[in-house]
Amino acid sequence: MFGDHLSGIYEKAFDPAISWEERLLRARELGFDYVEISIDEKDERIARLYDSGAALSELRAACANTGMQIKSMCLSAHRRFPFGSADAAVRARARDIMDRAIDFSCELGIRVIQLAGYDVYYEPSTPESVRAFREGMLWAAGRAERSQVMLAMEIMDTPFMNSITKHMGYEAMIRSPWYKVYPDLGNLSAWGGENDPAQELARGMGSIVAVHLKDAIAVTDSCDGKFKCVPFGSGCVDFTARFAELERLGYKGPYMIEMWYADGTSDTAEIASAAKWLQERYAEAEKLVGGSSNA
Numbered sequence: 337m338f339g340d341h342l343s344g345i346y347e348k349a350f351d352p353a354i355s356w357e358e359r360l361l362r363a364r365e366l367g368f369d370y371v372e373i374s375i376d377e378k379d380e381r382i383a384r385l386y387d388s389g390a391a392l393s394e395l396r397a398a399c400a401n402t403g404m405q406i407k408s409m410c411l412s413a414h415r416r417f418p419f420g421s422a423d424a425a426v427r428a429r430a431r432d433i434m435d436r437a438i439d440f441s442c443e444l445g446i447r448v449i450q451l452a453g454y455d456v457y458y459e460p461s462t463p464e465s466v467r468a469f470r471e472g473m474l475w476a477a478g479r480a481e482r483s484q485v486m487l488a489m490e491i492m493d494t495p496f497m498n499s500i501t502k503h504m505g506y507e508a509m510i511r512s513p514w515y516k517v518y519p520d521l522g523n524l525s526a527w528g529g530e531n532d533p534a535q536e537l538a539r540g541m542g543s544i545v546a547v548h549l550k551d552a553i554a555v556t557d558s559c560d561g562k563f564k565c566v567p568f569g570s571g572c573v574d575f576t577a578r579f580a581e582l583e584r585l586g587y588k589g590p591y592m593i594e595m596w597y598a599d600g601t602s603d604t605a606e607i608a609s610a611a612k613w614l615q616e617r618y619a620e621a622e623k624l625v626g627g628s629s630n631a
Contacts, residue, residue, distance in 0.1 A: 337591075337611060338579075338618045342369040344408065344546075344592035350603045356395055360404040366607055370407040372592055373446070375437060377416040385436035392443055399445075408448040408546060408592065410490075411437050419472025420455030420465035427468060434476050441485045448486045448545055450518045451476075453497025461496065473506060477515040488518035488545045491536075493563040498527045500540035507543060516543045520594065522552030525573040526561045529554070533574075534581050541585045549575070549614055550594040565596050568613050575614060579621030 337343040345368045350359045363371050375381050384391075399405055417429040437449055455461055455469035480487045489503045497503060503517045517540050525533050537544070551571030553562035568575075595610055597603050 337367050337615060339583075339622065341588070342407075342590035343611075344368060344370045344372050344590055345607060346372050346410065346592065346594045346596075347374045349593065349595045349597055349607050351597055355398070357398040357401055360398055360402040360406075362604055362607075364402055364404050366604060366611065368404075369590070370405045372408040372410055372450075372594075373406050374410050374412070375433075376410070376412045382413050382433065385433065385440050392440075395444060406444060406446055407590075408450065409437065409441060409446050410450045410594075412452045414452045415454055415457040418454055418456045418459070418465075418469070419476075420459075420461070420467075420469035422456075422459060422462075422465065427472070430472060431475065434472075435479060438480055438483050438485050442483055446485070448488050448518065449480070450546075450548075451487055451489050453489050453492040453503070454494065455496055457494075470506070470509070473515070474510055477510045477512040481512050481514040484514070486514055486516060486545055488516045490548070491517070491519045491524045493523055493526070493561070495527075495530075498523065499531045500524070500536040500543075501531075504539060504543070516545045518546050518548065519544060520548035520550055521573050521575070521578050522548070522550035522566070522571065522594075523563060525571075525578070526552040526554050526563060528572065529556065533578060537578070537581050538585060541587065544587060544589060546590050546592055547582065547587070548592050548594045565598075568595075568610050575617040576620040576624070579618050580624045583621060583625045 345363050350362060360371060375384060413433050414430055417426055417433055419427060419430045421427050441449055455465045476487060489497065491500060492498055500517055500519060507515060519540065524531065524536055551566040551568050551573050553566055554572040555561035593610060
């Protein structure tokens, strides 16, 4: 789909009413290599981390029956239960969720957990919340290192972690081979008033373990930006340029399409259309890279 790169598709791109086996089968038929599971703020998705052995066995069987893998997890439950909360009980829940997410990943063969880069989300950010977040990340990285599960920070939709540069400060502090970065091209590009996406990707090379493909509306003085459900090609991301930069930098990791199912639509048709559009941008990038290497 994208040259020699593995290609992934987000769980939420599919109709939520279908079974995991059908979701994985559709992903395979659409040409993807794996699916990224979502553990978001909703009780039912957090509950997956505490599923019984039977539920995990059923999920493993779905992977075996379809020949597909769930190779990564988008763990955004920490927006609701953040490491930086002023409430000690919430901070304890954040650690418990992280602990279970790592065990769940080991049990299912998930390689990468994408973290949500918020010290807090529904509370005011303070020096204390930032300090608690740092302590939480140090603990989480140690826990992941013990289990050999990669934690990778998403570049976010708020100023707290809206650049790879900001993440690299935490990476330098934590100093773990199991704590890296998982940039979202939409989020990264939406902060173009503060970040140069090309420089940010170059700064992160050696730490980028996967890349989310998503469009976004840019943050400006008169617009707060839009970070979800922006149709590909209608936002601020120059996908051809970003693909070309990553290829020139020697990036070899996966590209994961992040999109959301809309009621009344065909998930397979929408995903196929998005994948085709992105493949065209990737082909344009390959020509640019090939042209520059032959110049």
